[in-house]
Amino acid sequence: MAKKGIIAGGIAAAIIISIIIMVLASQFGSETVNLDMQRMHGDISTAMGSPVLGNANAPITIVEFGDYQCEQCYAWYHNTKPAIVQNFIDTGKANLVFVDLAFLGKDSPKAAQATYCAEDQGKYWEFHDILYNSQEHIDNGWANSERLKAFAFSLGLDMELFESCTDSGKYSKRVQYNIDEARKQGANGTPTFFIIDSEGNKQKISGAQPYSVFKNVIDSMI
């Protein structure tokens, strides 16, 4: 009789523990971080950078070190990137990874962290796009906490998750890691690009240079 009671108690405890684990998993499951800590492009660690835009197995990778408050990054985003996406990324010849070099103002790291909070909900690139379409003067409030939350709301993100992520500074170390990686690579301004081929050879392009420069470099490396 006592044995039966112990077995029943054990089963009940196991069921209760399973339920608790399931509830916790359902609450925090969408905040898991999908990081590939081994991700390298040439000698550049992009483990803490953005998700890969385009075909992950493309022969060429473009690593962009950028700041959401940088007007040259804005210029590149609007003038050069569309042609690169159309001719190299959409065709599978190249992919792109964005790595934060958030140095221009106090709102730069906050904006960068917010993109990863959006990534938790599968909307990294949508948030990235909304930032570069909304850029104004440095630290004039366009990228403060309230505006970042407004952007998240407009993208239909779960606001409770997003706010807990941004308010807790969940990704502050991730952004700092990216800034350190940028300095290690000798990026001394934004945007700075590295074009890397499948063998790890890389070519640096500094500044918001025109499409023709990227085309020449990529064509010479394919």
Next chain:
Amino acid sequence: MFVGLLISLSIISEYIFLEPYIIAHLPEGTEFGLVLIIAVSALSSLVIPMNVYRIRIIQTSKRKISGSVFGSIIGAAAGACSCGPIGFAVISTFGSVGAVTTSFLTNYEIPLRLGAIALLIFVYYTTVRSLKIECQLNK
């Protein structure tokens, strides 16, 4: 002097790139900025040599050259200190003070350059006037 200034300002304002190829690029919406750079370069290359002449040949006061140098520096610094290597170096060296300075110089690039041009025009006008008087006196 004009060509040297124009090329230098175009490089730091990212109208000319040296690597991986030497290329000039005028992005859409930045045309007015280039016009202001040309104006600052032209006025600086007029006013600074005139004041150097005043000081070295006529041995007169140094007050006006400080105005012309100040105008040239403001005209050059406005916009140059944004996300490029200069801004990065300033922020890395001076921290938050550097960040505030560079963001000010970036956010008010056009008004600062217009102010610098106004200052250079004023210095040019007063220099020409004083040169006329001083040259007559020396005769």
